Each structure stands twice: as C-alpha cells, then as structure tokens.
Amino acid sequence: MLRRVINPILFLPLALCINSINVLSSETIDYKDNFLEKKSNKPFISYQEIEKIILNNQELRSLKNLVTSANFNLSSQIGQRYPSLDFQVNGMPKYVAGKKYSNKLTTLKTSQWTANPSLNIKWDLIDHLRGSEIKIAKDNYKIAENNYEIKKKDLIQEARMRYHKYQMSYQDIQNKKILVSSSIVNLDTALSKFEAGIGTKFEVLEAEAQLTRDKQSLNEKKIEHEINKISLQEILNIEGDFEIFKDQNLTGYWNHSLSKNINEGLDQNLSLKNLLLKKSVKENQAQSFLSQNKPNIYISNTFSSTFSKGDALNNNIDYEKSESNYTNTISLNLAWSIFNGGQNKNSYNSKIAAAESEEYAFKNLKNVLTTNINKAYLNLKLNEEKIISSLKEIESSKESLRLSRLRYDVGISTLKDVLIRQSELSNAKSKNINAIYKYNLNLDELERLTFLEISKKCINNNDNKIKESESICNISI
Secondary structure, X not given: OHHHHHHHHHHHHHHHHHHHHHHHHHHHHHXXXXXXXXXXXXXXXXXXXXXXXXHHOHHHHHHHHHHHHHHHXXXXXXXXXXXXXXXXXXXXXXXXXXXXXXXXXXXXXXXEEEEEEEEEEEEEEEOHHHHHHHHHHHHHHXXXXXXXHHHHHHHHHHHHHHHHHHHHHHHHHHHHHHHHHHHHHHHHHHHHHHHHOOXXXXXXXXXXXXXXXXXXXXXXXXXXXXXXXXXXXXHHOOOOOOXXXXXXXXXXXXXXXXXXXXXXXXXXXXXXXXXXXXXXXXXXXXXXXXXXXXXXXXXXXXXXXEEEEEEEEEOOOOOOOEEEEEEEEEEEEEEOOOOOOOHHHHHHHHHHHHHHHHHHHHXXXXXXXXXXXXXXXXXXXXXXXXXXXXXXXXXXXXXXXXXXXXXXXXXXXXXXXXXXXXXXXXXXXXXXXXXXXXXXXXXXXXXXXXXXXXXXXXXXXXXXXXXXXXXXXXXXX
C-alpha cells in the first residue's frame, strides 16, 4: 500500500516540471507563428503604409471630386474678368418665296436666299458683383480642399486606431492561450494528485471549471479579433485576406510640451480655418447683394451683316441678283438697378447675421479643441505610467505564480491560490496590452490635433536624453 502511494509522489515532480516547461515554451510559440505567417503569400500591411492606402477610401474619393468641382467653379467665376464673344446667324441660310397681289398694282414676286450673321463682343469694365462672386468661389474652393484634408486625417486616425485594435486583440488571444495552457497544467496536476491520493475532487472540479472559463474567454477574443480584422478591411478598402505585424509596440514618443501642443493645434487646425472661410463667404454674399444696386459699365461692339441672293417684291425675279451690307456699332453702356423694394438690403442683413454666427462657432470650437488637446496629453501621461506599472505588475505576478506553484506542488498551498495568482498574471498582461493600445491612440490623437510629429527618440524639453529608471523612454519601440 505504501509503495502505491510513494510511486505517484515520486513521479509527480517530474510531471509538474514537464508541464511547467510546456507553459513557458507556449509563450514563445506565438512569436514563431507570427514570423511564419509573415512569410505567407497574403499581402502585408505595415503601420507606415496606412496613410498611402487610405487614399483608396471611397468617401475620400468622393470629397476629391468635390475639390475638383470647386476648382472648376472658381475658374468659371474668374472667366467673368474677360470679354465675351457671341456669334449669331438668323437663317443659315433662309429662303423666302411668295407673291403680293393688288387690284390696282402689278403683282410682285419674291424668291430670295438670305443670311444674317452677327458678332457681338462685350467687356464689363466695372462690375461690382463680379469681385464678390470670385472671392466666394475662392473661399469655397479652399473649404473643399480643407474638407478633403480633414477627412483624410480623420480616416488615417481611424484606420490607425483599428490597426492598433487589431494588434491588441491578437495579443489578447496570445494571453488567453497561455492562460488556457496553464489551466490545462493545473487540471493535469489536480488529477495526478487526486489519483495519488493527496488531492481532492473539489480541486479537480475547480480546475475543470477554470479551464472551461478560460476556453470561453479565448473564443470570445478570437471572435473579437475577426471583427476587428473586418473593420480594418472596410476602412482601408481591402478585398481579400491580408496580414499585419502583430507584435504590439510603442509607435513613438511625444516630446512636445502642453503649451506647444495647444498653440500649434489652434494655429494649424483646418476646421477653425474653415469657419473663418465660411464667415468670409457669408460676408462676400452680403456684399454681393449690395453690389446689385450699383451701376455696371461695359463696352459692347456689334458687327452685323446681311447677304442675299435673288429678288424680292419685283415684277420679274432676277435669280442672279446678290446684295450684301454690314454695320459695326461700338458703345459704352451703363446698367443700373436703382430700387427693388429693399430686397437686397434685407438679404444683406441676413448674411451679416449668419457671418456673426460663424464667429461664435469659431470661439466654441477653439475651446473644444483646447479641451481635447489637454485631455489627450494628460491621458498620454497617464498611460505612460500604466505601461510602466503594468510591466512591474507582470514581473511580480510571474514570481508570485511561480512560488504558489511550488507551494502547491509540495502540498503547503491550495490550487485556489495558484488559480488566483494565474488570474492576476493574466490581468496584469491585459493591463499592459490595453495601456500600450491607449498610449498609441493618444499619440495618434495628439498628432491629429496638433499637426506635430511623433518622434522615434525620447527626449525632454531641453533636448537631453532622459535617463530615469522609471521612464517610458526605457521601453523600446
């Protein structure tokens, strides 16, 4: 009887050692899989290529056509500065045939071919409405360009967010796989101890329940990962499968002070510039209504001619008779709409009021942008601390798990303690994955809001390398 108990006890440490090695080696298998996946025939998309790929987005292409449309409209309005040339022909040619009867006069006949071409040149010397319309077209063209750039930057930021999210979900899967592997080891250990007579059925059931929960959590992460992949495909307008670099790293460092972020962000923001342009458009529209009550002065030159062959209103038609004449008239003209019931004045006041509303919208957006820049900057600093603290927590949790396993192996601790430490380690890794994800999002958001660049080198405000032990600069990118 004693031999039956001793043999499993002697074999147990060896089995636990083998299982522990399997758990540790599982953490490296994923990196091998990632390396092999990159060598597949699927197209590979890097983080740096997003800005170029996003140009294929359908919504962005639509806005590009609106820019082209605004450009043609501007060219059309500028064309008002130049003379206009009109050519007109009444009858090409025109044939007239008929007779005129009279009881006292001889009957007259008509059989004649005629053509009446005319050429008219008009040049507006003073047109008060023209200047306003050209300014409006210029502002609208600039607004269309800014809208394109705004949408492009928004799509780039959104695509980067989905890219980071896709990476994060992949890391979550690897974390859950390690957790499942550990739970399998725990179940095998509990079964071995139970069969050896030094464990309890309760520990076996507890290990089985934990393994079931971990497998379910892994399946949820896999589904979430697939959804994130579809979301990234949609915004990048990619058909078919693709691959990305799945290792999660910091995309860079932010070396700009908060005051510089705010100043540059407000100065370079295209939405603020658009509000100023919209105000300018409404002011020019108001001015155009007043211009309609001002005189226009223009030069016109009309050249007209008449060609005919045949005869008209004659006793005997001479079919070979031909005639021609021309006149040329040049004149300086004035057109003045003096009064139209006050319509233009009221329309002017309407546009001025609308222009003032854009001023309030400008101030409001300025406050919102300042708040958003502050939030993004502070959240970046917060996530820097979370990354550092989560790394420490991972190291501590690993050691706690190792010690709890040893204590459980020698019978001075319970499986419950191992499961708690295992969960703590998994949660610590999840915190680190989430902190890196949010840190990268904050970098992208600050770049979008401030138009400043993300740096690959970590420096302080004095351009000296930071050497503190607990610093984000000690984490490589």
